[in-house]
Amino acid sequence: MLRALLLGACMAVAGLAGAADAIRIKDIGKIAGWRENALTGYGLVTGLAGTGDSSRNKATRQSIANMLSRFDMTVVADDVQSRNAAAVMVTASLSPFARPGDALDVTVTSVGDARSLVGGTLILAPLKAANGQVYALAQGPLSVGGYKYDMNGNVVQKNHPTVAAIPGGATVEQGVANDVSNNGQSVTFVLAEPDYTTASRVAAAINSTLGVNLALAQDASGIEISIPEARRARLTDFLTAVENVYVEPDRRAKVVINERTGTVVAGGDVRISKVAVSQGDLKVSIVTDNTVSQPLLVSQTGAGVRSVRVANSRVDVDEQDETGFVAAGSNTVADLVQSLTRVKTNTRDIISILRAVKAAGALHAELVVQ
Known part of the structure; x- marks a missing residue:
């Protein structure tokens, strides 16, 4: 009796160890078509306390003149002598399922000779994707995790004051249409680290959990999963079930x-x-x-000694x-x-x-x- 109990305990421990090694497939890959899109824009930061671009930066002076012209003010770029503004590049990342009105985090970096962006505010800047279309608009006060002050040759600096962030500083104007399905017939699951053994295990785990042969490993990276006709109308529920399938991935010795x-x-x-x-x-x-x-x-030895x-x-x-x-x-x-x-x-x-x-x-x- 004691021997049987010990054997049962050992089997239970082994089962727990195996279950501990199994992870969800959503943690080792993603559905093909799920990708973020990089957005970039050019902008102008104002309100700096004399730490902006110098008068040698012609691009900043021209940007200030162009901004004022939109408010019916004609100013020649050579007449702009302010050090309270800085030319910056604005970057953000557009999520694959972003909708108009969503907020994006923004990173602002100086492109001129500004000493610090502390206390500045970004003027409305359009953010474009690689196709040249505007997908978001950025504006707001900067959050700088550092500072730099100098006087009479003495400099006190903390972190990097020419890089700032605006949490939720961009508003999405148009989203990106992402169709993760292949004409509604199937989806492709892509492993983060291609491996033939792991791909085969993922396909087998999906077929075992869903109770029907839907998944087939195409190569070391992609597993094609057929969508049952009865579940095509509710694709989200089907993908939720697929993502929560547990599998024990194979590990390469490194x-x-x-x-x-x-x-x-x-x-x-x-x-x-x-x-x-x-x-x-x-x-x-x-x-x-x-x-x-x-x-x-x-x-006694004489001179030269x-x-x-x-x-x-x-x-x-x-x-x-x-x-x-x-x-x-x-x-x-x-x-x-x-x-x-x-x-x-x-x-x-x-x-x-x-x-x-x-x-x-x-x-x-x-x-x-x-």
């Missing part, structure tokens, strides 16, 4: 190394073959002792004892890194060891060096 920051990230189950690792340090130091040689009996500066150099070699590590065939990268850390091996040396293990053909994973 070890990521960032030499600039000394960071090593690896999957805990990345395997290494039987390999011996030896790491030692050789410290060479050159020490110079400067002394002065004083002559004896100066009165003087003190001489003598440099005595020596070379010290300090070779620490090398430590050997032997990794068995069942070890992982996590085991190796843990062993090296236990003997106080620094991160730079661990990176060198992992690269050497990869060169020896014992690391069965893709080594990504950033």
Whole structure:
């Protein structure tokens, strides 16, 4: 009886572990046609306290003159001498299902020689897509997460004061029509990281959950899903059921190394073959002792006798004892890194060891060096 209970408990734990590894397919990909659209515009920021573009920036002066002309004021660009305005580029991202009246977050960046955008307000600026059409209008006070003040050669600066944001500062004028279905017959699910095994598992999980063979993996990235005729009128409900299908994706063995920051990230189950690792340090130091040689009996040796500066150099070699590590065939990268850390091996040396293990053909994973 006790044996049966232990066996049942082990099976339950294994089932929980398997369920923990399964994730929704919406977290590993998206429906084809779901994409954001970049919007860009040119604008003018006013209200700056003398930190705007200088008079050398002709584009800013011309922009001010053009803005005033819209209010029936004729001003020659050469007569504009204000440093309270700055020419900026305005960028935003249009969501795939944005509707007229929706608000977008806006980023504003200086394109002239303005010192700071603190306290400025963006004048109405149209935002265009790659096709040249206006999809949103941006306007509003800037939010700058920094400042810069200078006087008499002294400068105090925090963060980057020539970049600002306007939360909800753009209003959508027209949306983008996105048809995620292929003529209403099917949809294509695209994996974020193409993999044949994961694509096959996704198709099998969809067919198993929905109870009918609707999904077919076309390649390592795309899974074509047929839409049942009875559910075409309510496509949103059908895609909701598809997105919430759970699957256990296949993972590629990777070890990521960032030499600039000394960071090593690896999957805990990345395997290494039987390999011996030896790491030692050789410290060479050159020490110079400067002394002065004083002559004896100066009165008897005659003129021309003087003190001489003598440099005595020596070379010290300090070779620490090398430590050997032997990794068995069942070890992982996590085991190796843990062993090296236990003997106080620094991160730079661990990176060198992992690269050497990869060169020896014992690391069965893709080594990504950033």
